[in-house]
Amino acid sequence: MNTQRTFLLNLYLRGVQMRRITLKDIADALGLSVSTVSRALSRKGRISRQTIELVERKARELGYIPNTIAKGLKTRKTNTIGVIIPDITNPIFPGYARGILDAALKQGYQVFILNFDMSKAKEKDAINSLLSSQVEGLILTSTKLSRQELLELRKRGVPFVVVRKDVRLPGTSFVNVDNIYGGYIATKHLLEIGKKKIAFIGSRFSGEPARKRLKGYLKALKERGIDIREDIIVEAESSFDGGYRAIQKIFDRVDGVFAYNDVMAIGVLVFARERGIKLPEELAVIGFDDIPVSSLPIVNLTTIKQPMYEMGQQAFITLMKLMNDEENVFKIWLKPELVIRGTA
Template sequence: MATIRDVAQRAGVSVATVSRVLNQNGYVNQDTEARVMKVIKELDYRPNTVARSLANRKTGTIALILPTIMNPFFSELSRAVEDSARSRGFTVIFCNSDDLDTREQTYIDVLRQKYIDGIIFASSSLGEEDLAVINENGIPLVVLDRALREGNCSVIRSKNAEGARKAVHHLLATGCRKVAHIAGPQELITAQERLRGYRDVVKDLDWFEESLILPGQFSITGGKGAVQALVEAHPDVDGIFAGNDLMAIGALKALHRMGIKVPEEVSLCGFDGIGATEWTEPELTTVAQLIYEMGARAALHLIDRVQGYTDQVEDLELDVHLIERGSTRRRKY
């Protein structure tokens, strides 16, 4: 049986274009529409009306696709989603993708076949074609802690660039004279926004240079490696803004190993506000997201859509706040 992807491939267009032709939603030029319709007839493609009808017979189950359960940030998000879903009588299926496109694609395919009521997607690779397939099957979707470059779906995330600016301004206010940034993977818009916030503050300062930005891959190991490279290239750096708390923890461990005192010699700030930032010595200053509220809002909004209480697409950015702790104690010169 032909699928929407088969039609798109044969017609030489995206899945999203086929979806627009089928649903008469969005602009498609006449020649492209005619070509798509011709392929639909040739392949005898029939939209999945069974899935659509079954979607109206609610299963009471939603799915949460995560990049990794090993990051405490996503563990805390998961708890909020589960608590909120349970309060409305829904069960949550957790899918750990390890940020692998193939695994995420497999989950999407399996979930739409199992007629899940809705999906919360907190992983990184959801694209326009995946969104078209999900919409074509009539499955409500909320994207959590990520932003799509294109696509018409609800998104709930934090004010990442604003939070990054708060972090860098705080480091400068404590007396730092040269602040570096350990950045997350730049294929993630979340990481891009935090890097942009750092640049907004430092780009016109006399000491700034591009080599003060190092990749850390949102991991403890990445934070360690970035600090080792940073200290070799810039031994005079005295402030570090890490794009998430795991990288900040890795940076702290590396600084201790190198005999560099925090905050006496280098001040350090992370981003997320996970509980582990209170377990380090010194405790880590961090830009805290409203993690529980983010997960709860995503679950409740999705369930409202599943149950027909709203058909509104929501694009919500939640506030962030700086939590000042021992890793950025104010210094005097």
């Protein structure tokens, strides 16, 4: 049985209330001074190898966890960052979070991740909570904050990077995917396989990603001299049901669909299969994101892959540069790529 499990079991058997183990607890257990224990754990000052090993062994037995935040109050360095995500249930974000975590681990940083449910009020609360925890920097994902609110955040002296939003604010660094290019290559592919009546099923056209993917869609059509038909540009809820209901309205007028995301595209696929519409001969469908389910044989969705893992890594690398007092402003655009499967 490992040390941590032994420690937890001992607490249970003794009926001891769990609390943070302190340097004093270790010192009392060994009959040493707190200063000696502190020097042993930090390996600073004149102290024997035998004492260091003794203290470290007892610290492990007791389940001691160093309080990095308390250290940070003295050194102004806590080796922690905060990440704010709009919807942790969205299947595009696990890969993104993993990119941040892997990059942070290599640099010895811990990551606090908070969810804000696309609510500006919750986002502000999350920022305040992270700042009160003495994080060294912030990664704001799909932020709802206005330009003025971002300026106010900057005045608080904590470096931050904005991700998945094109921030037109001088001095603000961001990492984003080129949504115009993504919309363009999706529509261009549909045109290249012979489709001419191509619908765009989008979500929240007022939002930046949908607006830019629509712009790429329109660009590809104009290049081919295809007339723009507003009757097959449909705004819908960003969900399976949203895609399903949208294609219901227009399926007899189109031979191709570019959907805002994979979840909506899967709604389109289900409707088409229920109606006996042949894919991709009668209706070709392309999504956006390349979520894990899209590659399953039963789905086999052609899509535009967002480099979410790379986006997470770039977000952390950029934040590290800012935290190290680099004065440059970083504007990083990542290219999505077409993944061809069975639906287009």
